[in-house]
Amino acid sequence: MANLTIAVPDEVLKQARQRAVGQGTSVNAVLRNYLGQYAGVELKLVRAAEQVLAISDKTHSARGRKRWTRDDLYQR
Secondary structure (H helix, E strand, O other): OOOOOOOOOHHHHHHHHHHHHHOOOOHHHHHHHHHHHHHOHHHHHHHHHHHHHHHHHHOOOOOOOOOOOHHHHOOO
16 A cells, blocks of 8 residues: 655644544544545456456256255265
């Protein structure tokens, strides 16, 4: 993970810290989440999940009639 240094007015940082504490988080976590959204990371994850679901909808595999027991699956 890379480190990032930014310059913000002291009062802005003070208020941001107070708000973050009120939300049970940190300014660092808020900025990391925002940058992730800004960069589209979250959107990429959502699209990937949608693709997996679409592929699974197209498959025609089934479990079949066999009912597996725990002992069948965990042969010792």
